Amino acid sequence: MNPPAEAPRIGVFVCDCGFNILGVVDVPAVVKFAAALPGVVHAEEYKYMCSDPGQDLIKKAVQEHGLNRVVVASCSPTLHERTFRRVVSEAGINPFLFNMVNIREGVSWVTEDKVQATEKAESLIDAGVRRVTLQEPLEARSEPVNPNVLVIGGGIAGMHASLSLANANRGAKVHLVERQPSIGGNMARFDKTFPTLDCASCILTPKMTEVKIHPNIRLHSYSEVVSVDGYVGNFDVTIEHKPRYINEDLCIGCLKCIEACVFKDARFPNEFDLGLAKRKPIYIPFPQAVPTKVLIDPHDCLYLRLGTCKKTCIDACEKDAIDLEQKPDRVSLKVGTIVVATGFKPFDARRKPQYGYGVLPNVYTALEMERFLSPTGPTEGVPLLQDGRKPETVGIIHCVGSRDKNTNEYCSKVCCMYSLKLAHLIKERTGAEVYNFYIDMRTPGKGYEEFYERLLSEGLKVIRGRVAEVTKAALTRAEKDHLIIRAEDTLAGFVRRIPVDMVVLAVGLEPQSDTQELRRMLNLSCGHEGFLQELHPKLAPVSTATDGIFIAGACQGPKDIPETVAQAGAAASEALSLIHRGVVEIQPYTAVVNEELCSGCKVCIGMCPYDAIGYDEEKRVVHVTEVKCKGCGVCAAACPTGAMDQQHFRKELVMAEIAGVI
């Protein structure tokens, strides 16, 4: 390492962060301490260093005191390192001659004792000053951003993001990948939406068609993303198209093959109707499916299962679209940004056995009730009991699996509102008396509280109390042949037993079961409840810790349709902002080899996850391919001779920093 060309003239700027830091750390004392450190020629304090006047103060000090290195002691670098690097750069100093010391998240927010907090802040600043003294000027490199976008998930979030991107991003493709045979997601299952009771199909199906015909969208339905490599602006993606056993380009959706199938009756559970209705082995998921292409379930089809069948479907198809030998096929794409919109999974009601789901008759989940209420559903919009009668009384149990220490502690946010909507629709279709059992009625949102008021005026019965159990053990004649909902009415102060014909379980929202695999593939993180984690809950709600990957909708946490659509738009606009900038800055934290020290043992080659290290047979030393190196530092840690080092994280820098804190 070359010694710095000029003697260090370091400026230390300590931020009060309002009372965030000042309330615990004795900032004036810290400034005094910093001013006395070797190499420091100037130190000062300011209320909000990140504000405009704070930034100006730094620039002015650089001029006045001829500073050539800068330390800012304030919040976490993830929040403002970028800000201050820009400030330093504008003041004429190489941005890598700047160091940020975290005395907020690392000190004042986690230390109660003021003396200890002040000491800790001082030793961290000491470490930061020692480090910056040895830092070298570096140049960030920039790379072009591929304008194509990958959108994962074809529910309302993925569709909305795709359309926003496709409408603005001319000349580039949006690749929308949906694992189900049709796009539309869960919203396609709904009849009406709260609080306006507008028809879900009427607002959704035109969007589905638009996605299908948009020239800038390539729809990969019945497909999965199998791998993602690369980095912001330059991702390499592999998608697998699962075999439909139908040539999608030839099928016109006439459905004659379905009619011709050797199975005369539909006898296999239809996934779209959650098994409440049946389908044949060859089917379309639902009449409004997009794309309107049939598919064959290999587990149900006689030919695909047993190898023998009259194959009447093939004879019936005038377009020769059926291909029973179809295999999965993979396509490789290059995209610059990714929007993840993989949605949620409803809570499995079997995990609350006291509510009898799957055991007692006429106990359904809310999503199943959505299908019963849909005009295209199994009972054509009128919920019916298993014996075919209309229910006279229905109980809706809120918070199933939510706000519960035994299952999920979080509130699923949408259940109160959808339960009210279901109550209204059930009353409208069957005339039944409906009881909603709630813990707290949560209706924040535009028009939501008014909707609750409306339901109350319609005669909805609401009982405040978590339901203990649903049982068929009748105690009175009135309870006989009913399901009895037992709950403590916490407003009236006694235990109620309400006999009903039908029970609807308002199940909460959970992360998709394969979120962890997705997280690993995309290098994202998850919160403790398992939903994908945003970069910042307020200031970067659709960004992630991986540059160029954005999240939208219920994969980030439970949310309703308006919020989902807003996030989808935000994610699209974040992606577009990158695309329109056209280039991304890549941090120069790459590995470098000191050839004199390299023994050619090649340990680093095997360790490198990015295939960025090669071996020079002639010189018998390794070399790093800079564009491939992500700066993970694994090679530097593994190198037995100390020949491998990482820029901006050289051993001397790290050791100097450690010396400062001990």
Next chain:
Amino acid sequence: MTGYLYYPGCSLKGSGAPYEKSLLAVFSALGQELKEIPDWNCCGATAYLSVDQDMAVAMAARNLAIAEKLDGQDVVAPCSGCYLSLAKAKATLAEYPDVRARVTAALGKASLPYEGRVAVRHPLEVLLTDVGPEVLKKRVTRPLKNLRVAPYYGCAILRPYPGVPSPQAPHSLEDLCRVVGATPVDYPNKARCCGGMLTAGVQSVGLRLVEILLCEAKAADVDAVVTTCPLCQYNLEVYQERICKAKGKDVRLPILYFTQLLGMAFGLDDHALGMDQLLRVPLVAPCAGVKA
């Protein structure tokens, strides 16, 4: 370290004597050692905890400390009340350092260091988990075919410290019934209260709860109710005549311990199982198992 330590509690030495007899007989028939904890004391039952927490926890923990001092095998507590008291003491000591400090100091004076090493278990779970249905099935010599049984768990081995799997929808007794060839009926009240001490304290409420359980079992046309707890067994058994008279309906039914059911299927002697100490026994034909 084989076998188990046995904590009888007061019931099994008194009104629950048939439970103790059948429990010991069944474990011995399976070659499983049950060693009674020497110098055991009252578990404190459910009442003491609301009088003086430290004292109640110390009383229960003394038994666990003695168990630790022995070989530290799992403690088998057949009475649901004992099971609950011991489990609650163990959990309290693990969760609250201040209680633990006071209680361990007290036990220390009696040279009984407490570390929380022993597990507290109910014999129903021990038989189904450690011995296993396959081994139990092999030991059955007299399958109880055609015997319809209402499986009744009561509350204390289910909540809040579950002694059997799936406490919200328990199935251990049903599993056991199937092992012995009997038919467990759907008994939706299987986890409801038996009345507990209310049958003594507030009898109108206590007997009403007993009546519900008996009527439900009667309606399911069972030959017997099988229980896991001496208090449940007592409540369901001894008040039958009184309810019959007061309500003018027949609620008479044999109330068995699950260990008696198992012992009958193993072909053990009625006397050894304490069957002769019950007020009512189910009619099971000696071999064919035909309902008389």
